[in-house]
Amino acid sequence: VYVFTQEVAGDLANVDMMVKGADAHGFEPSARDLATLEESDAFIYANPEMETWVPTLVESLSSSTLIIETDKNIELIHTEGAGDEESDNEGHHHLIDPHTWLDPVLAKKQVTEIKKALVELDPENETTYTENAESFIVELKELNQDYERAFESADHRLFITQHAAFGYLAHRYNLIQESLTGLSSETEASPQRMAEMTDLIREEEVPVVYYNSNSNSDLAQTVAEEASIETELLHSLESVENEEFHSGQGYLNLMRENLENLKKTIR
Numbered sequence: 001v002y003v004f005t006q007e008v009a010g011d012l013a014n015v016d017m018m019v020k021g022a023d024a025h026g027f028e029p030s031a032r033d034l035a036t037l038e039e040s041d042a043f044i045y046a047n048p049e050m051e052t053w054v055p056t057l058v059e060s061l062s063s064s065t066l067i068i069e070t071d072k073n074i075e076l077i078h079t080e081g082a083g084d085e086e087s088d089n090e091g092h093h094h095l096i097d098p099h100t101w102l103d104p105v106l107a108k109k110q111v112t113e114i115k116k117a118l119v120e121l122d123p124e125n126e127t128t129y130t131e132n133a134e135s136f137i138v139e140l141k142e143l144n145q146d147y148e149r150a151f152e153s154a155d156h157r158l159f160i161t162q163h164a165a166f167g168y169l170a171h172r173y174n175l176i177q178e179s180l181t182g183l184s185s186e187t188e189a190s191p192q193r194m195a196e197m198t199d200l201i202r203e204e205e206v207p208v209v210y211y212n213s214n215s216n217s218d219l220a221q222t223v224a225e226e227a228s229i230e231t232e233l234l235h236s237l238e239s240v241e242n243e244e245f246h247s248g249q250g251y252l253n254l255m256r257e258n259l260e261n262l263k264k265t266i267r
Contacts (some may be wrong), residue, residue, distance in 0.1 A: 001070055001101070001110070003251040005044050008114045012125050013041075023214065024050060024238040026189040029057055038063045041121050044114060047071035050098030051236070068117040071100050072109035079167050079183065095183050101237060103168035104144040105256065108137050143255055147173055151266050158204050159265045160197060162220040165236035175266060176183060180209075180219050187218050192224075196202045201227040208265045210234040234263045 002017040009015055010047045016036070019027050028036075034057070037043055043058075043065055045051045058067055081098045100106045115133035119126045153159070159166075163244070164179035180197055181191040189197075201209070209224045211217035213235050224231045235254040 001044055001046055001114075004070070004101075004107070004111050004136070005114050007112060007226060008118055008129055008131050008133045011117065011127060012122065012128060019046070019051075019239045025052065027239075034060060035101065037061065037065060039075060040065050042066040042068060042100075042117060044068045044117065046071060046100065046110070047074075047076065047098050049076060049096045050207070066117060068113060068122060070113045071098075071106075072113065074100050074106055074109055075169060076100070079164065084108075095185060097164075097167045099165045099183075099236060099238070100168055101251075102166055102255075103172045104140045104147065105172060107251075108140050111136055111140070137254055143252060144172075147259055150263060151175065152267045154267050156204075156207060156265065159262060160201060160206055160209045160223075161234060162209065162217065163215055163236065165212065165238070166234065180223060194219070194223055198223055200227045201229060206265060208232045210261070210265075212236045214239055230264075232264060234258050234261060 001067055002015065005013075018029065018033055018037075037057070038061060040063075045054050048054050052069075076096045076098065079095055101110060111133050114127050118129045122129070137209055147169075153185050154209070157174065158176045158178065159170075161177060161179045163181055164177065164183050167179050170177040178200060180193060180196065181187040200206070206227075207228075207229055209220045209229060209231050211220035211231055212231060217231060220231050223254070235258055237251065237254060
């Protein structure tokens with residue numbers, strides 16, 4: 001959301017990122033965050049399933065800050081995430097997947113919502129915001145085409161992740177995601193789930209287990225060692241690690257890095 005807003009705003013807004021290098025699910029805004037928000041023209045976020053702390057934060061505001069949910073016109077998907085705290089009798093928890101931005105087609109909708117909000121705040125610069133959004137959407141279309149071409153004729157469509165963040169991406173490109181834990185990157189996998197996934201890896205001859213850049217990779221490493229395969233990185237882009245942030249790594253770069261890493265399994 002931070003990158004999308006930067007792309008649309010260009011030099012016409014001072015865009016700051018509230019969640020830096022932290023787990024966005026369990027993030028808790030500080031008093032300083034609230035004070036900054038009180039002085040801001042707008043607060044832009046993905047959806048309340050992702051930033052679960054937003055409704056409480058909004059209630060605390062006394063200012064007229066414009067609140068923009070970029071996913072308001074996106075239908076969020078329900079999923080089963082093994083390893084989450086509340087589960088059914090089979091160890092699955094029915095949840096709403098918030099990771100919409102990992103589908104470039106849905107990312108275009110988010111960019112459009114951001115553009116609408118900035119035009120509402122600053123109608124005099126509508127032309128610039130519109131041109132910036134359209135330019136970035138062209139790049140998102142090209143990204144989508146790259147993913148489509150890479151996976152359209154793949155015979156092996158199963159990939160294993162530590163954190164179940166890639167459901168929208170899997171749905172878009174007809175892939176199959178299986179995960180060690182659920183939608184939260186903070187949950188632990190049960191011994192039963194670890195054994196199930198190790199068996200699945202061997203049965204399907206999966207060559208790689210993927211871990212997320214901003215979470216502990218121990219679970220992925222443990223399963224990989226048990227199954228004698230490799231681990232590899234996938235960026236969920238929930239938040240940005242400090243080194244990624246300062247090196248200027250943007251959404252498009254990281255999504256293309258994900259594409260190359262997924263090719264090690266999807267083939």
